[in-house]
Amino acid sequence: MKSKTEAIIISHMNLGEADKLVTFFSLDRGMLKGVAKNARKSFKRFGAGLESFTYSRLHLYEREHQELIRIESTDIIEQHSAIGADLGSAAAGAVMLEMVREMSPLGQQNAPAFLLLSHILHLLDLGQDPAFLLRIFEIKFLSLLGYQPKLDHCLSCGTQPKGEMIFEGMKGGVLCMDCVVSSGETRIRLTSGAVGFYYQALRMDMDKVCRLKPSGGIMQELDQAFSAHFFHIIGKRLKSREFLRTVRTIDGC
Ligand SMILES: [Zn+2]
Numbered sequence: 001m002k003s004k005t006e007a008i009i010i011s012h013m014n015l016g017e018a019d020k021l022v023t024f025f026s027l028d029r030g031m032l033k034g035v036a037k038n039a040r041k042s043f044k045r046f047g048a049g050l051e052s053f054t055y056s057r058l059h060l061y062e063r064e065h066q067e068l069i070r071i072e073s074t075d076i077i078e079q080h081s082a083i084g085a086d087l088g089s090a091a092a093g094a095v096m097l098e099m100v101r102e103m104s105p106l107g108q109q110n111a112p113a114f115l116l117l118s119h120i121l122h123l124l125d126l127g128q129d130p131a132f133l134l135r136i137f138e139i140k141f142l143s144l145l146g147y148q149p150k151l152d153h154c155l156s157c158g159t160q161p162k163g164e165m166i167f168e169g170m171k172g173g174v175l176c177m178d179c180v181v182s183s184g185e186t187r188i189r190l191t192s193g194a195v196g197f198y199y200q201a202l203r204m205d206m207d208k209v210c211r212l213k214p215s216g217g218i219m220q221e222l223d224q225a226f227s228a229h230f231f232h233i234i235g236k237r238l239k240s241r242e243f244l245r246t247v248r249t250i251d252g253c
Contacts, residue, residue, distance in 0.1 A: 001061070001062050001063070002059070002060065002061055002072075003059075003060050003062065004057055004058060004059050004060060005026040005027065005028055005029060005032075005057070005058055005060060006026065006027045006028075006055070006056070006057055006058075006077065007024040007025060007026040007027065007032075007055075007056060007057075007058050008024065008025045008053070008054070008055055008056075008097075008100075008114070008117055008118060008121065009022065009023075009024050009049075009050055009051060009052055009053065009054045009056060010023040010024055010025055010031075010052065010097045010100060010101050011023045011052055011097065011101070012036075012039075012050050012051075012052070014040065015035060018037075018038045018039070018040050018041050019035055019036060019037050019038065019039060019040070020035070020036045020039040020040060020050060021033060021034075021035055021068075022034050022035070022036055022039075022050050022071060023101060024056075024058065025100050025101075025104065025113075025114060025117065026058075026114070027111055027114045027115075028109055028111070029107055029109055030104055030105070030106070030107055030108040030109045030110055030114075031100070031101065031104040031105065031106050031107070031108070032069060032106065032107060033068060033069070033106070034058070034060065034068060034069040034070060034071040035068050035069070035070055035071065036050055036070075036071040037070065039071075045072070045073040045074070046071075046073065046074050047074065047076065048076060048079060048081075049073075049074025049075065049076050050071070050074060051079075051084075052084075052094075052097060053080040053083045053084065053093055053097070053121055053125075054076060054078070054079050054080060055076070055077045055078040055079075055080065055118055055121070056074045056075065056076055056077060057074065057075040057077055058071050058074055059071070059072045059073045059074070059075075060072065078118075078121075078122065078125070080121050080122070080124070080125040081125075082125045082126075082127065083121065083124050083125050086127075086130075087247055088130045088131075088247060088248075089124050089125075089127075089130045091130070091240070091243055091244040091247040092124065092130035092131065092133065092134040092244060093121065093124055093130070094240035094243065094244070095134055095238060095240045095241050095244055096117065096120065096121075096134065096137050096141075097240070098238045098239065098240040098241075099137075099138070099141060099230070099238065100113070100117060100141075102234050102238065103141075103145055103147075103233070103234065104145075110144065110145070112144050113141060113144045113145065116137065116140050116141060116144065116206070117137070117141075119206050120133050120136065120137045120206075123210070128210065131219055132210075132214070132219070134244075135201070135214075135219055135222055135223070135226075136201055136206075136209055136210075138222075138226045139198060139201045139202050139222075140201070140202065140206075142226075142229070143202055147172065147229070147233055148172075148202070149167075149172040149173060149225070149229055150172065150173045150174070151165075151167075151173070151174050151190065151195045151198055151199070152195065152199065153173075153174075154174060154175055154176040154178075154179055155168060155171055155173040155174065155175055155179075156175055156176070156179035157176060157178065157179050159176055161174060161175075161176035161177070161192070161195075162192060163177070163191070163192055164177055164189055164190070164191055164192075165177065165189075165190050165192075165195070166180050166187045166188065166189060166190070167187075167188040167189075167190050167224075167225040167228065167229075169188065169225070169228025169229050169231060169232045170232050172229055172232070174190060174195075188221075188224045188225050188228055189221065190221050190222075190225060191217075191218070191221060193215070193217075193218055194214075194217075194218045194221040194222055194225075197212065197214045197218050197222070198222060200212060227241065
């Protein structure tokens, strides 16, 4: 059976002599994997349509009882080639793609998550601040998947923390300073400024969210909180996140 779908290419790897195994996040069927026969030889059929970050229309062929979908050809809708040309954008974009791959079940449609990813990649391609866009993506993507951390009430006493609070990665929430039991472990501090930014970004439409101007401190606080939150959700560290840290060290920011 032939069909077509709009998709963001997540990754691809060589398969056998000439084929490619492609992982893509589609608008109508969520995360899927497919084989592009002869993709390493046939530029006419595939061109750059199977490169990571590309927004493509994929022409598919499926047979019953056959596990892998065949990708017959591609049309590029938006190539996003500027992302790969800039180290900071590529590193931030790679974190987004890895998050999508790790957290989206195969074959489960999530159109709002697809639209969010394509919108954010479009802005990243236009050269907007990669660190800011990554934070916005995390905030909205987690919420769309039902993993939204709760930062407005203390997990223990239920009050709304004022000033500073501590993020509990294991529980996806915060403790007020009165409820924090002193211990030797490193704690992730969140200020009310960071929490305020989080809820503003969560509620704002993508069209308006880019007007927000969080400080570097706020961005760093949320970076630490989300790292801990992901670690708890998927049980491992994202490789691309480690790479992003290295890039930031090189960039000196
Ligand atoms: Zn409390």
